[in-house]
Amino acid sequence: MTVNALDIGAAETAPDIDPAPFVSRDPDGRDSLVLLVDGIHCAGCVQRIEKNLSALPGVHQARVNVTTKRLRLSWEPSATDAHALVGALTRLGYESVPFAAETASPDQDREGRRLLRCLAVAGFAAMNVMLLSVGIWAGAFSDMDAATRGLFHWVSALIVMPAVACAIRPFAASALAGLKAGEMRMDLPITVAVLLTTAMSLFETVRGGPHAYFDASASLLFFLLIGRYLDRQARAKACAVAENLLVLQGATATVLDLDGAQHAVRVAELQPGMTVLVPVGARLPADGTVLRGHSDLDASLLTGETAPQAVGPKDQVFAGTLNRTAPLVLRVAAAGQRTLLAEIVRLMDAAGQGRARYVRLADRIARVYSPVVHLAALATFLGWIFLVGAPWQQSLMVAVAVLIITCPCALGLAVPVVQVVASGRLLKRGVLLKAADGLERLAAADTVVFDKTGTLSLGRLKLANLDKIADTDLAAAVSLAAASRHPLCQALTRLRPKIAMLSDVREHPGLGLAAETADGELRLGSAAWCGLADVPSGHDGPELWLRHAHGGAVRFVFEDSLRLDAAATIAALKARGLTVELLSGDRPAVVEAAARAAGISHWRASCAPADKIARLQELASQGRKVLMVGDGLNDAPALASAYVSMSPASGADISQAAADYVFQGERLDAVREALDVARQSQRLVVQNIAAAFVYNALAVPLAVIGVVTPLVAAIAMSSSSIGVILNSLRLYRLGADRETRR
Amino acid sequence: MSMLLYLIPVALFLGLIGLGAFLWALRANQFEDLDGAAQRILFDDDGPQPPR
Numbered sequence: 001m002t003v004n005a006l007d008i009g010a011a012e013t014a015p016d017i018d019p020a021p022f023v024s025r026d027p028d029g030r031d032s033l034v035l036l037v038d039g040i041h042c043a044g045c046v047q048r049i050e051k052n053l054s055a056l057p058g059v060h061q062a063r064v065n066v067t068t069k070r071l072r073l074s075w076e077p078s079a080t081d082a083h084a085l086v087g088a089l090t091r092l093g094y095e096s097v098p099f100a101a102e103t104a105s106p107d108q109d110r111e112g113r114r115l116l117r118c119l120a121v122a123g124f125a126a127m128n129v130m131l132l133s134v135g136i137w138a139g140a141f142s143d144m145d146a147a148t149r150g151l152f153h154w155v156s157a158l159i160v161m162p163a164v165a166c167a168i169r170p171f172a173a174s175a176l177a178g179l180k181a182g183e184m185r186m187d188l189p190i191t192v193a194v195l196l197t198t199a200m201s202l203f204e205t206v207r208g209g210p211h212a213y214f215d216a217s218a219s220l221l222f223f224l225l226i227g228r229y230l231d232r233q234a235r236a237k238a239c240a241v242a243e244n245l246l247v248l249q250g251a252t253a254t255v256l257d258l259d260g261a262q263h264a265v266r267v268a269e270l271q272p273g274m275t276v277l278v279p280v281g282a283r284l285p286a287d288g289t290v291l292r293g294h295s296d297l298d299a300s301l302l303t304g305e306t307a308p309q310a311v312g313p314k315d316q317v318f319a320g321t322l323n324r325t326a327p328l329v330l331r332v333a334a335a336g337q338r339t340l341l342a343e344i345v346r347l348m349d350a351a352g353q354g355r356a357r358y359v360r361l362a363d364r365i366a367r368v369y370s371p372v373v374h375l376a377a378l379a380t381f382l383g384w385i386f387l388v389g390a391p392w393q394q395s396l397m398v399a400v401a402v403l404i405i406t407c408p409c410a411l412g413l414a415v416p417v418v419q420v421v422a423s424g425r426l427l428k429r430g431v432l433l434k435a436a437d438g439l440e441r442l443a444a445a446d447t448v449v450f451d452k453t454g455t456l457s458l459g460r461l462k463l464a465n466l467d468k469i470a471d472t473d474l475a476a477a478v479s480l481a482a483a484s485r486h487p488l489c490q491a492l493t494r495l496r497p498k499i500a501m502l503s504d505v506r507e508h509p510g511l512g513l514a515a516e517t518a519d520g521e522l523r524l525g526s527a528a529w530c531g532l533a534d535v536p537s538g539h540d541g542p543e544l545w546l547r548h549a550h551g552g553a554v555r556f557v558f559e560d561s562l563r564l565d566a567a568a569t570i571a572a573l574k575a576r577g578l579t580v581e582l583l584s585g586d587r588p589a590v591v592e593a594a595a596r597a598a599g600i601s602h603w604r605a606s607c608a609p610a611d612k613i614a615r616l617q618e619l620a621s622q623g624r625k626v627l628m629v630g631d632g633l634n635d636a637p638a639l640a641s642a643y644v645s646m647s648p649a650s651g652a653d654i655s656q657a658a659a660d661y662v663f664q665g666e667r668l669d670a671v672r673e674a675l676d677v678a679r680q681s682q683r684l685v686v687q688n689i690a691a692a693f694v695y696n697a698l699a700v701p702l703a704v705i706g707v708v709t710p711l712v713a714a715i716a717m718s719s720s721s722i723g724v725i726l727n728s729l730r731l732y733r734l735g736a737d738r739e740t741r742r
Numbered sequence: 743m744s745m746l747l748y749l750i751p752v753a754l755f756l757g758l759i760g761l762g763a764f765l766w767a768l769r770a771n772q773f774e775d776l777d778g779a780a781q782r783i784l785f786d787d788d789g790p791q792p793p794r
Contacts, residue, residue, distance in 0.1 A: 043781035066778035116768055124761040128754060148746070155750055 018252045018264030019082040022098035030060055032074035033082055034099040036244050037089070040069055045094075052092055056080060068240050070099065112232050118167040119225040125163030126215070126222040129156045133215040137711045146208060153205040156214040164198050167221045170228065183359075186366040186408055189373055193407035194220060200400040203393075211397055213710050216404050216717065223721050224412045231416035231436075234423040238432040242662050253285035254278075256329065270332055278328045280485055283320055288330040290315045296486055298322040300453045302633050302652075303585045307542040308487055320633045320652055325486050325507070344654070347609055347637035360437045362415045365689065366408075373406045380704050398706040404713050405703040406696055410720040414688035417728035422681040425731065430649075430664035431674050438660040441644035442675060443682035444625050448573055449616065449638075451630035452584035452594050455648060456566050458666060459631075461491045461542065461558040473554045475499055477546045480513045480524040488544050488558055489513070489524070512544075520549030560590070566598045569668040574599075576675065579624075583607050583615055585634050612638035629671055631655055646671060680734050688724045695720045 058079020512525010628642030631651030
């Protein structure tokens with residue numbers, strides 16, 4: 001029933017999702033559906049799925065995208081339907097989850113494609129013009145006459161002008177948008193330099209002069225577009241994986257009509273007042289009140305509380321909690337009611353606005369850089385006219401040479417190339433970098449705030465007093481517990497998975513389990529269920545009692561287990577000079593125990609979402625830059641308000657959407673890994689930018705005194721760009737070194 | 743030098759063919775699934791495959 005082990009780090013329980021509401025009608029009258037398919041690893045899988053599904057009657061197309069693990073199906077609605085096709089896929093051995101059509105539209109990557117088109121055009125122009133330019137440069141030392149040189153310049157102009165008109169657009173659009181917002185971006189000096197260079201070279205060509213820089217403008221665009229395209233692709237890939245993770249949690253709700261008929265509705269389309277059936281193992285799709293049924297809800301994503309909570313009719317329940325033991329029927333709360341989810345979304349909107357004000361390093365430099373460069377070019381122009389007394393054409397030529405030499409090619413590449421290498425390294429380690437400026441912000445973080453449940457801990461209960469329990473007692477308990485999906489029972493069953501279940505176990509929701517054995521009745525459940533109402537607990541965590549037929553009782557106490565490497569990770573973070581804090585919605589005693597085990601001295605318990613934000617704002621007002629790591633719905637506003645944020649892939653969808661990074665797997669070490677990569681990248685970025693400045697400091701005086709020729713410009717520019725790229729690639733080596741040392 | 747009058751257009755024409763082919767491939771979604779393309783060349787026989 002579950003798509004449990006999706007190899008991209010599945011949500012713990014994703015119930016069967018009815019695909020019908022996700023089907024969309026294509027303009028050609030066919031129905032189509034996009035599915036996220038688990039377990040596509042090899043050519044055999046692709047072929048098996050495509051061949052078998054295409055062979056079914058009515059199927060028009062079945063196409064697997066291995067990169068994104070998505071399958072696109074289209075079929076004649078008269079011949080078959082979504083259920084039949086998904087069933088066929090399941091029989092082939094592949095679990096799948098439907099994708100909402102709007103999130104999986106084929107032209108979601110229009111931006112990437114536009115960049116690639118510009119890149120192709122700029123590459124074509126750069127290479128062909130370079131071919132001609134090499135001829136011209138060689139001709140300067142031999143016997144090329146002015147007519148041949150003029151011809152070469154005219155051909156170059158014919159190639160470069162349309163290419164620049166096409167490939168400058170991404171930069172020009174961004175520069176204009178920046179100007180409208182009243183800021184100078186790095187794209188502004190790039191756009192100005194390329195356009196002026198091209199125009200000046202055309203003028204020089206018409207005049208029949210020697211100084212045409214067509215090759216410079218084309219190769220400049222080519223280099224910069226490579227950086228920009230790679231940067232985009234790296235992030236698009238991380239976002240596609242993150243999107244897949246979210247789809248695993250997005251689901252349908254089963255709505256009960258007045259006449260008792262059931263039909264599936266997408267969660268987004270639920271209306272207040274609808275009656276919804278929530279099966280065991282599913283998350284509640286909406287806030288509401290229980291109409292029928294008794295069950296235990298796991299609210300750990302919502303509140304950080306690990307102990308399951310028993311609910312019955314008339315109880316108010318919240319979206320995002322997990323139904324554990326028995327089906328529930330609930331009425332969706334009316335819109336406008338103060339629902340928990342609405343409150344969290346409101347807090348997030350308010351909290352996220354601070355983040356948008358962050359200005360990237362490259363743009364901060366551009367604020368200073370572009371006015372300085374443009375003023376320098378203007379001063380050169382005026383200086384040559386008034387001080388040297390040169391004609392205005394020659395003065396303009398020199399001024400343009402200054403612009404070309406200072407054109408921030410290396411600066412434009414300094415950040416994106418490092419970013420690409422870093423996000424590739426993180427992706428291999430299961431860390432998805434979603435925000436474009438995430439690395440910069442993470443590198444600056446000096447405080448880490450952790451949430452407890454699901455972040456420091458796995459949000460999974462384990463038996464705490466195993467050493468005090470006789471093996472026979474444990475075996476007897478597991479033989480009952482195997483029949484139940486209650487989290488405490490599952491924690492017991494995990495300890496001894498091979499013990500057979502008793503044949504006739506009855507489950508009484510909210511109370512416990514019972515079974516008849518040869519000796520009498522065996523019971524497992526709450527103290528009351530085992531007839532032990534007044535036993536002092538002495539333990540804060542959840543507990544289970546086992547009552548033998550002969551009357552003896554055994555207590556099992558449970559606690560939330562920390563991630564295995566939690567303490568090691570905290571120690572490593574402290575060793576890197578970060579302050580670590582713990583903010584949790586759980587009870588003080590539990591939080592204190594977890595904090596002690598993980599080695600965190602500052603902790604706060606019973607925090608509501610607003611308390612977490614308040615603490616983060618307090619830290620921010622002290623000048624701290626806080627990395628927030630959290631998974632729950634209750635953490636989402638804090639994630640949005642922190643300086644930088646991470647969320648585990650097992651977290652609530654809204655938290656993952658709010659976080660800058662998403663990490664997969666059970667290792668908390670991913671936090672340290674991401675921090676190290678971010679710091680190394682930031683060092684490399686600073687080195688790159690420093691190198692670019694040194695280069696400018698050397699080259700600009702040459703340009704100002706007018707000794708820069710097109711050949712010098714081409715050599716200087718490409719050497720600085722290649723230097724920056726090579727320096728950025730060291731990030732691979734830095735990572736490899738550290739791994740061998742480990 | 744008159745050779746240039748033929749050679750430059752020929753070179754440009756060949757380059758344009760390459761550019762055109764690339765833009766066509768881009769438009770025809772050939773770059774949507776690079777991992778998949780690497781595996782599809784391993785497809786061999788026709789006919790339905792057994793479930794795994």
